[in-house]
Amino acid sequence: MSQPSQFALMGQRRFAPFFWTQFLGAFNDNVFKTAFLVVLTYDAVSWTTLDPKMLTSLIPGLFILPYVFFSATAGQIAEKMEKGRLAQYVKMIEIAIMAIAGFGWLTKSLPLLLFAVVGMGVHSALFGPVKYAYMPQHLKPEELTGGNGLVEMGTFVGILLGQVLGAALVQYAGIGVQLVAGGTLVLAILGLLVSYRIPHSPAPMPDLKINPNPFTETIRNLSFSRQNRTVFLSMLGNSWFWFYGAMILSQFPVYAKDYLHGDYSVFVGLLTVFSVGVGTGSLLCEKLSGHKVEIGLVPFGAIGLSIFGIELYLASIAYAGTAAVSMAGFVATPGALRILFDIVMLGVFGGLFIVPLFALIQTRCDPDHLSRTIGGLNILNALFMIGAAGVAMLMHAYGFTIPQMFLATAILNALVAVYIFTLVPEFLIRFLAWMLIHTIHRVKVEGAERIPDEGPAVLVCNHVSYVDALVIGAASPRPIRFVMDHRIFKTPFLGWFFRTARAIPIAPAREDQWLMEKAYIDIAQALHEGDLVCIFPEGKLTSTGEMSEFRGGIAKILERSKVPVIPMALRGLWGSLLTRDPANLFERSFARGPRSRLSLAVGAPVEPQQATPEYLHQQVRTLRGDWK
Numbered sequence: 001m002s003q004p005s006q007f008a009l010m011g012q013r014r015f016a017p018f019f020w021t022q023f024l025g026a027f028n029d030n031v032f033k034t035a036f037l038v039v040l041t042y043d044a045v046s047w048t049t050l051d052p053k054m055l056t057s058l059i060p061g062l063f064i065l066p067y068v069f070f071s072a073t074a075g076q077i078a079e080k081m082e083k084g085r086l087a088q089y090v091k092m093i094e095i096a097i098m099a100i101a102g103f104g105w106l107t108k109s110l111p112l113l114l115f116a117v118v119g120m121g122v123h124s125a126l127f128g129p130v131k132y133a134y135m136p137q138h139l140k141p142e143e144l145t146g147g148n149g150l151v152e153m154g155t156f157v158g159i160l161l162g163q164v165l166g167a168a169l170v171q172y173a174g175i176g177v178q179l180v181a182g183g184t185l186v187l188a189i190l191g192l193l194v195s196y197r198i199p200h201s202p203a204p205m206p207d208l209k210i211n212p213n214p215f216t217e218t219i220r221n222l223s224f225s226r227q228n229r230t231v232f233l234s235m236l237g238n239s240w241f242w243f244y245g246a247m248i249l250s251q252f253p254v255y256a257k258d259y260l261h262g263d264y265s266v267f268v269g270l271l272t273v274f275s276v277g278v279g280t281g282s283l284l285c286e287k288l289s290g291h292k293v294e295i296g297l298v299p300f301g302a303i304g305l306s307i308f309g310i311e312l313y314l315a316s317i318a319y320a321g322t323a324a325v326s327m328a329g330f331v332a333t334p335g336a337l338r339i340l341f342d343i344v345m346l347g348v349f350g351g352l353f354i355v356p357l358f359a360l361i362q363t364r365c366d367p368d369h370l371s372r373t374i375g376g377l378n379i380l381n382a383l384f385m386i387g388a389a390g391v392a393m394l395m396h397a398y399g400f401t402i403p404q405m406f407l408a409t410a411i412l413n414a415l416v417a418v419y420i421f422t423l424v425p426e427f428l429i430r431f432l433a434w435m436l437i438h439t440i441h442r443v444k445v446e447g448a449e450r451i452p453d454e455g456p457a458v459l460v461c462n463h464v465s466y467v468d469a470l471v472i473g474a475a476s477p478r479p480i481r482f483v484m485d486h487r488i489f490k491t492p493f494l495g496w497f498f499r500t501a502r503a504i505p506i507a508p509a510r511e512d513q514w515l516m517e518k519a520y521i522d523i524a525q526a527l528h529e530g531d532l533v534c535i536f537p538e539g540k541l542t543s544t545g546e547m548s549e550f551r552g553g554i555a556k557i558l559e560r561s562k563v564p565v566i567p568m569a570l571r572g573l574w575g576s577l578l579t580r581d582p583a584n585l586f587e588r589s590f591a592r593g594p595r596s597r598l599s600l601a602v603g604a605p606v607e608p609q610q611a612t613p614e615y616l617h618q619q620v621r622t623l624r625g626d627w628k
Contacts, residue, residue: 006146006286014138015147017197021087022131023154024191025094028184029120030162032101033059035170035180036113048110059117061389066121067382071128072217073210075375078129079368080208083137083201090127091192097123098188102181128378129371136362136370137201141453141477144359145293146286152355153279156347160275164268204368221376224369231364233424235377237298238357239384240416241350244305246388247409248346249274251402259316259402260339265327273340277347284348285355288434292448292477293359296434297352298427302417304349309410312342316403425500426479433474445475447602450566453477456527457605458557460616461568462547462624463536468570469503472534475600481526483535486515504533506553520556527561537613547621550613564605567616569623572598 009015039047040055048055078086097119104112131151139147169179211217225232249271256267281301288297321333330336365373395405421428451459459480461472469482482503489498489505498505504526506519526533535557537550554565601623606616 006143006150006283009139009143009147009150013197014199015150017194017199018087018134018138019150019154021091021191021195021198022127022151023158024187024194025091025124025127026155026158027162027165028094028098028187028191029063029124030159031166031169031180031187032098032120032184033063033117034163034166035176036117038167038170039177047108050110059114061386062114062117063121063124064382064385066118066125067128067378069214070122070125071375071378071382072214072221072372073212073375074126074378075129075221075372076208076210076217077126078133078371078375079205080203080210081206082203083130083134084195084198086130087127087195087198088192090123090130091188091195093126094120094123094188095185095192098185102185105177105181108177125378129374132358132362132374133371134198134201136367138199141363142292142449144362145289145355148355148358148362149282149285149351152282152351152358156275156278156282160272163271167264167268204371217372218376218379221372222380225365225373225376228364228366230424230426231361231373233420234357234360234364235373235380237420238354238361238377239380240413240420241354241357242381243384243388244409244413245350246385247392248309248406250389250392251405255316255402260319260330260336261321261324262330263324263326266325266330269327269330269340270343273344274347277344278351279347280344281348281351281353282355283351285352288352289356293356293363294430294434295356295360295427296430296432296474297356299417299421299431300434301349301351301353301356302413302421305346305353306410306414306417308342308345308349309406309413312339312346313403313407313410315339315342316406425497429473429497429501433470443471443474444597444599445602446599447604448475448477450602450604451476451478451532452564452566452605454530456530456561456563457532458527458554458561458563458565459532459534459568460537460550460554460565460620461534462570462620463538463541464545464570464573465541468536468573469534471570471573471598471600472568475602476532478532480532480534483519483523483533486512520560523557524560527557527563533557537616547617547624550617552613554611554613554616558608558611562608564607565611565616566605567603567619567623569601569603569620569625570598571601571624 010019037059040059097116100112100119101116103109104116132148135144135147135151165183166180169183170176172179211220222232225235252270253267256262256270260266262269285294285297288294315335315338319333319335319339321330321335323329323333325333331340361373361377362370392405395408400408451457459472461468469480469484473480473482479502482501483506484498484503486505486507489495489503491498504519504522505515507515509516523533535554537554538548539551539553540548542548558565603619603623606619
């Protein structure tokens with residue numbers, strides 16, 4: 001059965017009011033900040049005697065600072081309070097801040113406007129944990145990737161439109177300041193009205209005692225998150241994306257002016273194509289992931305960020321335009337389209353990188369600690385962005401050009417990605433599986449919802465090719481521990497891959513009695529810990545395409561662990577290049593051609609008392625049908 005598009009969520013109350021509330025918040029933030037920055041850049045004399053360059057550098061820092069001091073508290077509040085009501089309170093705070101800012105606009109009071117910048121930072125810090133902890137309460141697991149994609153798209157579109165509208169309003173002859181003052185207040189009120197439609201979202205821990213000390217609470221949150229290695233490293237990967245983005249985007253104003261010789265419209269154009277790219281990549285995640293949390297997209301995104309970061313450096317040094325241009329003139333300049341393409345692709349791969357990481361954190365984190373984890377994540381994001389500003393200043397001090405900064409950031413991204421994927425090989429394994437089923441084969445999965453989202457189970461499947469495990473692993477929403485022949489497990493180079501995938505080697509009793517017993521102990525331990533374990537009960541690859549009888553290993557496993565068994569059947573894989581078909585290997589492989597179709601059929605769970613080798617063989621054979 002086909003899954004509905006992620007856009008169907010936009011017509012449902014469980015998602016739409018929340019989406020528009022967060023969109024209006026991001027939109028209003030940027031209308032206000034951009035208008036303020038434009039005033040300080042082009043009309044500072046009538047507002048202050050302070051250095052405009054210092055103030056324009058100070059404003060982003062003032063906005064980020066509350067994330068460091070309030071995110072830990074915000075995470076606790078989001079755990080303790082019903083999220084719909086909390087969203088309403090946050091929107092009321094936004095109205096008060098915009099009212100103060102409006103008075104500041106009308107009286108040309110710089111201190112009031114700076115206070116409003118800090119206030120909007122507090123507003124965003126308070127809403128952050130609500131933003132990402134809300135979705136797992138109202139979306140199904142298969143909807144999380146699509147929901148996160150919509151939210152990321154909405155956030156970047158809101159940022160972009162806010163920057164465009166803020167710059168346009170404040171420069172409107174005669175009444176620009178008044179338009180900004182009134183417009184931001186209206187947007188805040190509209191956000192409050194929409195938030196009243198957010199459905200009830202019960203507090204995970206209503207009795208939680210709030211720790212008012214943000215420093216000790218931050219340390220406690222991060223320490224708790226570190227207990228789940230995958231979640232913590234996903235948080236670091238998420239924060240790295242914000243470091244990367246801050247390094248690139250913070251250079252766009254000077255890059256547009258000094259390297260591309262463009263006016264303000266060129267700077268806005270660069271932001272536009274980047275935002276369009278992020279929105280596109282975020283929306284593509286659902287399509288490419290097959291309506292599940294697919295962390296295999298994260299390495300794909302990281303590779304693209306490095307490739308197109310390097311390509312942006314090459315395109316920048318090849319750009320030969322010297323005339324002052326508007327956006328229209330820039331687009332007509334030779335080499336400009338190459339630069340714009342590189343920037344939009346940075347956005348696309350950034351979306352592919354960030355959305356699965358958010359979905360992974362939401363699904364793997366303890367639900368009772370999710371809001372606090374998001375609060376800790378926001379602190380990490382803020383620190384990484386502050387670090388990006390420091391690194392950028394250091395690079396400028398050492399004479400780096402902006403294109404060289406793009407190159408250095410892309411290379412650094414590759415090193416960080418290799419480091420993270422080495423620590424959490426699940427990312428790399430899922431990437432290889434994802435590449436297999438989206439390049440060499442076209443895979444259709446039937447009954448994937450029968451693979452349990454949590455709890456132990458044994459998966460049994462016919463053994464057709466050397467890539468069976470990758471196909472099955474790609475279809476599962478959870479990591480699977482595969483039981484495999486000890487000789488293959490010890491294969492040079494591939495052995496490292498199997499070990500990092502936590503495969504369980506097994507040997508026949510006649511070859512190694514001790515290893516066989518150890519394998520059964522390891523399987524029992526994995527099931528006790530709630531893992532999925534997959535075995536191929538035939539004990540060997542088919543050399544004819546037909547199924548062999550199932551051996552008794554499954555019965556031994558179920559003697560120790562009374563868990564359900566999920567029968568599965570691979571169909572259409574026989575005859576590919578990686579099957580054991582000595583008679584017609586090349587003839588059959590090339591006859592099938594590239595992008596050959598195959599399917600994985602998942603059967604109904606079988607109770608352990610019923611799961612004899614003969615019964616399971618019959619179930620798998622029925623699922624396979626006439627396919628090979």
